[in-house]
Amino acid sequence: MCDRRASAAAGLADVAPPDVGEEVWRYSRIDELDLDRFSPSIVRPDAGISVDATLAGPAAATVILCDGWIEAVHVSDAAVEAGVSIGSVADMEDGADLHGAVLEAPVDLFGHLNRAFCPEPLAVVVPDGVRLDGPVVVVSHVVTEGVAAFPRLLVHCGADAEALVIEIGLSLKSTQILFAMRNGAFKWPKPKVRESFQSLSNPLGCLRLFKSTLN
Numbered sequence: 001m002c003d004r005r006a007s008a009a010a011g012l013a014d015v016a017p018p019d020v021g022e023e024v025w026r027y028s029r030i031d032e033l034d035l036d037r038f039s040p041s042i043v044r045p046d047a048g049i050s051v052d053a054t055l056a057g058p059a060a061a062t063v064i065l066c067d068g069w070i071e072a073v074h075v076s077d078a079a080v081e082a083g084v085s086i087g088s089v090a091d092m093e094d095g096a097d098l099h100g101a102v103l104e105a106p107v108d109l110f111g112h113l114n115r116a117f118c119p120e121p122l123a124v125v126v127p128d129g130v131r132l133d134g135p136v137v138v139v140s141h142v143v144t145e146g147v148a149a150f151p152r153l154l155v156h157c158g159a160d161a162e163a164l165v166i167e168i169g170l171s172l173k174s175t176q177i178l179f180a181m182r183n184g185a186f187k188w189p190k191p192k193v194r195e196s197f198q199s200l201s202n203p204l205g206c207l208r209l210f211k212s213t214l215n
Contacts, residue, residue, distance in 0.1 A: 004099065004115060005115060005116050005117075006116075007105075008106055008111075008112045008113075008115035008116040009112070009116035009117075011106070011112050012109070012112050012113070012116070015108065015109045015112055016109070017109055018030045018033075018108065018109055018110070019031070035148075037146065038146060038147065038148035039146060039147060039148060040113075040117035040119075040147070040148050040150065041067035041068055041069065041117075041119055041144060041147045041148070041149060041150075042119070044066075044067075044069045044119070045066050045067050045069065045143050045144055058133075058134045059076070059134045059135055059136065059137045060075070060076050060078070060079040060084065060132040060133065060134040060135060060136055060163075061073070061074060061075040061076060061079055061084065061086050061124075061136045061137070062074045062136075062137045062138075062139070063086060063122060063136070063137070063138045063139070064139050064141065065120075065122065065138065065139065065140040065141065065151050066141050066142075066143050067119070067141075067142055067143060067144050067147050067149050068117075068118055068119045068120060068140075068149045068150050068151045068152075069119050069120050070087070070088055070120045070122060071141075073086055073087055076134070078133070079132060082127065082130045082132075083127040083130065084124075084125065084126055084127070084130065084132070085123070085124075085125040086122070086123070086124050086125070086136070087122070087123065088120045088121070088122065088123070089120075089121040089122070089123045089154065090120070090121075092123055092125070095123070098123050098125075098154055098156060099121055099154070113148070113150060114150045114152055115152075117148070117150045118150040118151065118152040119150075121152040121153075121154060122138065122151070122152065122153050122154065123154045123155075123156065124136050124153070124154070124155045124156065124163065124165060125156045126155075126156065126157045126158055126161045126162075126163045127158045127161065128158035128159045128160060128161060129158065129159070129160050129161060130158065130161045130162075131161060131162040131163075132162065132163050132164065134164075135164040135165065135166050136163060136164070136165045136166070137166050137168070138153060138165065138166070138167045138168070139167075139168045139170065140167060140168065140169045140170070141169075141170045141171070142169075142170070142171040143171075151169075153165070153167060
């Protein structure tokens with residue numbers, strides 16, 4: 001993964017900045033964004049954040065991220081018995097393959113930044129035939145003033161598997177931050193890719209919800 005990070009960082013100089021003339025940014029204020037005001041999170045914050053993720057009901061798993069770093073992971077006994085794995089991509093046996101499976105190479109500025117500076121990409125792996133009864137809730141909290149947070153969530157859903165993943169992004173009301181998330185849902189080894197991307201400045205909160213049944 002170090003090579004992928006280095007390649008993404010090196011490619012930043014050749015990537016055009018986002019423009020309101022592009023359809024995806026047409027109704028945004030992206031032209032007001034000054035990246036020089038922000039710095040990537042390179043040190044794990046001592047946040048001690050505790051978020052009540054049970055608001056989504058009985059969850060198959062809950063994960064808390066702080067500035068893109070994995071703060072806590074809880075997987076239900078039923079999900080563990082079903083073979084569900086959730087954690088840092090770097091700690092998984094096939095982590096390198098997972099990290100590059102959704103998108104072989106970044107195609108825009110935030111894609112390059114996310115790949116280069118996400119401190120701990122998170123993977124949710126649901127084996128073939130497993131259908132989770134509850135959601136996987138990921139709470140991504142930005143806690144450091146002036147940080148550019150680049151959380152990355154990868155969902156590997158096996159054949160005839162089903163998972164509902166809810167991602168909640170939060171920051172302190174007074175915090176000046178850049179919050180850029182990249183998510184992907186895919187089937188391995190023949191990927192059926194669905195990817196979403198959002199960049200937010202000063203978010204009070206955002207919610208992502210997708211359900212994937214891959215046959």
